[in-house]
Structure formats: structure tokens, C-alpha cells
Amino acid sequence: MELLYEGKAKRLWTTEDPNTLRMEFKNDATAFNGEKKAQFEEKGRLNNAISTLIYGMLEKEGVPTHFVREIDETNVEVRKLDILMVEVIVRNFAAGSFCKRTGVEEGRKFSKPIVEFSIKSDELGDPLVNDAYITELGLATEEDLAFFRESALKVNDLLIKFFAECGLQLVDFKLEYGRLCEDPSVIVLADEISPDGCRLWDLKTGEKMDKDRFRRDLGNVMEAYQEVLERVKKASQA
Ligand code: ADP
Numbered sequence: 001m002e003l004l005y006e007g008k009a010k011r012l013w014t015t016e017d018p019n020t021l022r023m024e025f026k027n028d029a030t031a032f033n034g035e036k037k038a039q040f041e042e043k044g045r046l047n048n049a050i051s052t053l054i055y056g057m058l059e060k061e062g063v064p065t066h067f068v069r070e071i072d073e074t075n076v077e078v079r080k081l082d083i084l085m086v087e088v089i090v091r092n093f094a095a096g097s098f099c100k101r102t103g104v105e106e107g108r109k110f111s112k113p114i115v116e117f118s119i120k121s122d123e124l125g126d127p128l129v130n131d132a133y134i135t136e137l138g139l140a141t142e143e144d145l146a147f148f149r150e151s152a153l154k155v156n157d158l159l160i161k162f163f164a165e166c167g168l169q170l171v172d173f174k175l176e177y178g179r180l181c182e183d184p185s186v187i188v189l190a191d192e193i194s195p196d197g198c199r200l201w202d203l204k205t206g207e208k209m210d211k212d213r214f215r216r217d218l219g220n221v222m223e224a225y226q227e228v229l230e231r232v233k234k235a236s237q238a
């Protein structure tokens with residue numbers, strides 16, 4: 001089958017069905033919009049397994065996603081989408097670029113979740129934007145933005161609860177959405193949900209269990225992902 005797209009962490013392949021794709025998780029890791037690069041054996045397998053279990057939970061809870069089925073250890077079948085070029089970020093605690101922008105110390109709990117949008121563009125460094133930028137640029141409509149907010153907050157509630165059962169604090173995460181190729185009136189959750197795009201702290205020790213271990217050279221990156229997978233597996237079976 002044909003390689004449709006190669007990104008920083010995944011490849012998209014066509015399938016016999018024009019409305020579905022094969023999404024392959026690579027072992028490549030990048031940070032700071034591709035500036036920092038490395039390879040980790042097992043990363044593709046770990047992220048695929050974690051993301052598949054989380055998408056299973058979300059689908060069960062009534063969140064429409066692109067997920068169809070797991071093909072093998074590093075591949076899933078997904079519904080083909082036109083991705084909306086907006087990253088939807090939800091924050092429960094201060095971390096990362098929020099701290100950089102505001103000077104607030106890492107770890108402050110917010111009184112309610114913050115939803116923010118950035119333009120999905122490595123060249124521009126995924127700039128933070130408001131609703132007017134997005135509608136003016138034609139990246140999404142006001143209706144789409146209202147849907148993003150409602151859906152992302154629902155996903156946040158579900159993920160907070162699920163990760164708490166894993167002994168993990170959900171600090172923040174990024175979501176992507178897309179329109180079904182076969183019916184552009186329908187928007188569903190896209191991409192992956194894994195320690196690459198979430199901040200997860202151990203509830204007891206506060207230890208970072210996500211891609212910040214790579215971003216900040218904390219070591220034991222895959223050990224942390226493996227531990228997240230073990231816990232997610234257990235919570236999924238409970
Ligand atoms: P990036 O493009 O940022 O380097 P990845 O390496 O993760 O990221 O590549 C995966 C790409 O596939 C992303 O650009 C993502 O928006 C896109 N994508 C995710 N799910 C789907 C889908 N169901 N249909 C089409 N594109 C998708």
C-alpha cells in the first residue's frame with residue numbers, strides 16, 4: 001500500500017478501503033517542533049498500545065473517534081480524515097509553555113480546566129491563537145470551536161478519572177480533530193493519546209511519566225512509558 005504521509009512520530013498508509021488508513025507508530029521521538037530528535041526502541045509499540053486502550057475507553061464512553069481496530073503491535077486502522085489544523089490543548093495544572101508564558105510555577109492547580117488553541121504548524125512553532133485568528137484564517141468555524149471546547153472538556157473528565165485509576169495525575173494534553181472523508185459534516189477525535197502528547201505525573205511521587213523525560217533529559221524515557229502502559233492495561237481490565 002502507498003505511503004500517504006510521514007510525520008515526526010507516525011506514518012499514514014492507504015488501505016484497500018479509500019475511507020480508512022493504516023497509522024503506523026514509529027520509534028522516532030522529537031521535541032520542540034522537531035528540533036530535538038532521538039530514537040527509542042519500543043516507543044512505537046508502547047504508544048500504539050497505550051493509545052489503543054485509551055481510544056477503546058473513549059469510544060465506550062461515547063466519544064466518536066477515528067479508531068477502527070488494532071492491526072498489530074505498531075499499526076492501527078483509522079478512518080481517513082481531513083485534519084483540522086488546530087491543536088486543542090487542555091490544562092489542569094500549570095506546566096510547559098503555560099509556565100514559560102506566564103511565569104507561574106510548575107504544578108499550580110487551576111480552578112477549572114483551561115482550553116486553548118494553537119495553529120498546527122511546525123514552521124510557526126504551533127503558535128497560541130484565539131478564536132478570531134482561527135475563524136479569520138479559515139482553519140475552523142465558530143461552531144467547530146464550540147464543539148472542540150465541549151468535546152475536549154468531556155475527554156478531559158474521562159481521562160482525569162481513567163488516569164487517576166492508573167495512579168497518574170493528568171496535567172495537560174493535546175487533541176486533534178478531523179472531518180470524516182466520507183462525510184465532512186462529521187468531526188471526530190484524531191491522532192493518538194499517549195505520553196507523547198500528555199503530561200502525566202505519578203500521583204504519589206510526582207515523578208514525570210511522559211515525554212518531558214525526553215524534553216528535559218531526565219532519562220528512563222521508555223521505562224516510564226512502559227510503566228504507563230502496565231497501569232493503563234490494568235485500569236482497562238478493571
Ligand atoms: P506530525 O505530522 O506532527 O509530525 P505525526 O508524526 O504524529 O505528527 O503524524 C501523524 C499525522 O497524521 C498528523 O499530522 C496527524 O494530524 C495526522 N492524522 C492523525 N489521524 C489521522 C486520520 N485519521 N486521518 C488523517 N490524518 C490523520
Ligand code: TMP
Binds near residue numbers: 089096098126197198
Ligand atoms: P505545552 O505546555 O508545550 O504547550 O504542551 C501542552 C501539552 O500538549 C503537553 O501535554 C504536550 C502536548 N503537545 C503536543 O502533543 N504536541 C505539541 O506540538 C505541543 C506544543 C504540545
Ligand code: ASP
Binds near residue numbers: 029031
Ligand atoms: N510535538 C512537538 C514535537 O514533536 C513538540 C513537543 O512535543 O515538544 O516536536
